[in-house]
Every structure is written in structure tokens, then in C-alpha cells.
Amino acid sequence: MKMIYQQMLGFFMVIAFTILLLGFSFARMTKSFVYDSTWQRLEKCSDSLIQQSLIVNDKSESNVSFNTQTLKTSESLLENQSVHFTLFNLKNQVIFPNNGLSTKITKKDWEHLKRDQIVRKVSSRSAKLENGQTRPAMIEVLKPYYYKKKLVAAVVAGSFISDVNSNVDKINRNLLTGLGIALIMSMIVSFFIASRLNRRVAKLRSAANQVANGNYDIRLPSKGRDEIDQLIGDFNHMTDSLQKADQEIERQEERRQEFLADAAHEMRTPLTTISGILEGIKYDVIPAESRDQSLDLMTNETQRLIRLVNENLDYEKIRTNSIQLDRRHFNAYDVLSNVIEQLANKAKDAKDELILHSPKDLPIYADYDRFSQIVINITTNALQFTENGKVTITGERGYNETIVRIADTGIGMTEDQQKNIFERYYKADASRRSGKYGESGLGLAIVHQLVKQHGGKISVSSKLNEGTTFTIILPDEQQGDDKESGTKQPDEIQTKDGEL
Ligand SMILES: Nc1ncnc2c1ncn2[C@@H]1O[C@H](COP(=O)(O)OP(=O)(O)OP(=O)(O)O)[C@@H](O)[C@H]1O
Ligand SMILES: [Mg+2]
Structure with a gap:
């Protein structure tokens, strides 16, 4: 009915x-x-x-x-x-x-x-x-x-x-007429109330249909008077969430397409170079004295291609939890000093001072290679965005955790940029397409996923034209930690503004 x-x-x-x-x-x-x-x-x-x-x-009064x-x-x-x-x-x-x-x-x-x-x-x-x-x-x-x-x-x-x-009948007849009129009147009023309710439900239904057809812009006015108004409030809330999710998907899709375009662009240059050199070799048009130089160029370009592909694969693997972390106890100082050594040339190129502040004994519980990867990624960024400045790596122990800070005196970031840097393919300055160090916009996304896998936290604080500091906190081994899985989810990942 x-x-x-x-x-x-x-x-x-x-x-x-x-x-x-x-x-x-x-x-x-x-x-x-x-x-x-x-x-x-x-x-x-x-x-x-x-x-x-x-x-x-008169005579006898009683009579x-x-x-x-x-x-x-x-x-x-x-x-x-x-x-x-x-x-x-x-x-x-x-x-x-x-x-x-x-x-x-x-x-x-x-x-x-x-x-x-x-x-x-x-x-x-x-x-x-x-x-x-x-x-x-x-x-x-x-x-x-x-x-x-x-x-x-x-x-x-x-x-x-x-x-x-x-x-009595007359009164009852009047009463009956009155009650009959009241009955008819109340039926008319109830019809209007019921049809008004129905109209509101029908509106909600058609709005729900529109949402089902992908129109997330629709919002219904709610006066907050009754349960239907509350339902409308919930409906609006739902469309809000759907719209946000949709926008997020669109944003991700845009990023993906942007990345594909970037990747195609990035790959085209080395591939053209390699193809040119190969043709030169085939038709023997490369002079003997520049043969070695051409082969070096070809090697560099090939490595660049491999790195690009690897970074993408790596990110996907970490993101889908299909990598196994080999977490163990080691001295983080060794890794940090290694990083300083490895990046010394890059620091020299950028005319940066690369400094390490850390106790010689800095215990940490992490995957050795992945921890190195985290520090190298962030320090490379610091060197990349700092010229004639200072990049300081600080290591210290916290309460049941190890804290590593990488601070630079480089170009810094706006608050908006800070919010996005952990996202895949994000580059604060889109015009810097093919820098010296690759710039695929994947470095921090990988770092983010890795810290997350370690159950740790990463935060950033930065000021435009003053510098940036990244803080990584990795927790010690906890009772019940599963060494094998390495896929434990983190408590939270933070930026300066709060949770991510
Ligand atoms: N220390 C820093 N100072 C200023 N901006 C930074 C810093 N670190 C990161 N960024 C910004 O965050 C963006 C994302 O960094 P991310 O490392 O993810 O990508 P990338 O360095 O551009 O490319 P790659 O994948 O090669 O690392 C950078 O493009 C840059 O705009
Ligand atoms: Mg980077």
C-alpha cells in the first residue's frame, strides 16, 4: 500500500x-x-x-x-x-x-x-x-x-x-452532524499533512536517484524541524562525503595522468638519446674518440630509465603491503654517517654544508635498507632545494623511539605545499620537470609509506625561503611485534598541521 x-x-x-x-x-x-x-x-x-x-x-385544620x-x-x-x-x-x-x-x-x-x-x-x-x-x-x-x-x-x-x-434525539442529531463535519475536516487536513510528508519523501527519493546517477552537487534544504529534516541533514552529509571522495578520485586521476605525461616526457629524452647513439654505432658514424663518452651517456640514460621504473614499482609494492620489512636492531649512527658520505658530492655540487649531529651509539629498530632509503630520500631533497646553505642531520633517542631530524636552510614551502608533499607525483613547483635528481614526485610518497610500515611518524615544518625540517620517529621493538610480517599499520602519520 x-x-x-x-x-x-x-x-x-x-x-x-x-x-x-x-x-x-x-x-x-x-x-x-x-x-x-x-x-x-x-x-x-x-x-x-x-x-x-x-x-x-377552617374547622379542623388537619383536614x-x-x-x-x-x-x-x-x-x-x-x-x-x-x-x-x-x-x-x-x-x-x-x-x-x-x-x-x-x-x-x-x-x-x-x-x-x-x-x-x-x-x-x-x-x-x-x-x-x-x-x-x-x-x-x-x-x-x-x-x-x-x-x-x-x-x-x-x-x-x-x-x-x-x-x-x-x-435528546434532536441534540444527538446536531452532535452527529458536528462530529461528521469534524471527521471530514480532519480527513482533509490529514490528507494535506500526509501528502506534504509524501512530497518531501518523493523529493528525497529523486535526490537519491540523482546521486545514484553521479550528481553529487545536489543538496536539499533542511529546517531541522522533524525526523525527515534530520534525514535530509544526513543525506546532505552523505552527498558531501561522496563529493569529497569523488573530487579526491578525480585529483588522484589527474595526478596519475600528469605523472604518465611526465613519465612519458622523462622517458622520451633518454630513449631518444639511446636510440641516437645506437644508430650512430650501427652506421659507424661516431668518431672513435667520442665512443666512450657516448657509451657513458647511454649508461646514464638507461640508469635514469631504470630508476624511474623502479621507483614506481617500489611505491606500488610498499603501498599494497607486498614488501616484507626485515626489521632488526642496529646502530643508526652507521647509516647516518654513510648517508653523509654518499651525498657528499651532491652537497658539494650544491655548495651546501652537510652536517651530522648524533651520538656514536644510536640504537634503532628498523629495516636497515629501508631506513637508509628514507634518510637518503629526505636528505637528497634537502640538498636539491638548498643552495649555499646548510643541511643538518640530527639523530637522538626518545622515549622507546629513535628520532631523526633533517633540517635545511633552503627554499622552504608554503603551508599548502606541506599538506601535499606526501602525495604521489606531487611536486611543489611543477615547472621543475627534469632536474638533476630525477624529480618524479615519488620520493616522499615512498618515504611516507615506509615510515607507516614501520609503525612510525613523519612530520614536516617549513617556512618559505627559510628552510624545512623533516622529523622521523621510529618506535622500538614492542612486545608482540611480528618480525616476519613487517606490514604493521602505523598509529598515525603527521604533518605540522596535524594528522595526514
Ligand atoms: N627540503 C625541501 N625543501 C623544499 N621543498 C621540498 C623539500 N622536500 C620536498 N620538497 C617538495 O616536495 C615535493 C615532493 O618531493 P618528492 O621527494 O616526493 O619528489 P621529488 O623530489 O620532486 O621527486 P623524486 O621522486 O625524484 O624524489 C618536491 O617536488 C618539492 O617541491
Ligand atoms: Mg625527492
């Missing part, structure tokens, strides 16, 4: 039940109210009847009688108001009117009357009279009258139930 019908059915059931309950109790109330006021009216009529017709005999003429006048007056009365003496004889239409007062009722109690009665069934006629159902009041504390008469005043009930 459609939601709108379900809602309307729900509304209808609640409203109909309420109206039924209300109508029922109101009808009962009306009936008892009308009966009550009829009895009161009958009592008043009988009081005034007695007051007007009572005659006290009273009733003026028949007054009673007759009252009878015709009261009949107009649909009130019928009968006056009884103590012997249960009808004093007035003597037309045989009155029933006798029962013994039980006399007992009440003698105790000065008023009896209110509803004789619902039609009663047979002494003269054979049937008396219709009546609502009656039996009231005793005392003179000088002596019961002198009893009046039975009554109205036909049909007359009273016709009043």
Missing part, C-alpha cells in the same frame, strides 16, 4: 475512534442531562399545582381538600407543556383527574413517599391501565405533600418519554 494511504488510514482510525468515543459519552451525558432537567421541571409543576389547589378546612376547578385549569395548562399529573390521597385513590388513565402508586413507592422521599422513575415499557387502555412509556416524579407534618397527598407528574427523547 502506498505510504500516503497508510498514513491516511492511520489518521482516519485515530480520528474515527476519538470521535466515536466522544460521541458516545456526549450522547449519554445529554440524555442524563435532559432527563434530570425534566424531573426538576416536573417537580416544580407539581409544587405549583399543590400550592394553587390546596384548601385547608385538607383540593380545589377541583383550579386543578382542571392547571391540567389544561400543563397539558400544553406535555405534563400529565395525577393526585392521590393516602388511600392510594386518584383524587384528580378521575379519567382512569393513571396507574396506581406501588407499595414500594408509598414506602419512599411516607419517608418524605421523592421518587424519580422512567417507565420505559408501555403499561396496561385498569380500563384496558395502554399508557405510553413515561418519565415520572412521585412527590409526597405534607400539611402540618401529616402526609395529605401524593402527586405523580410525568411526561411522555417520546417527547423527552425527541429532544
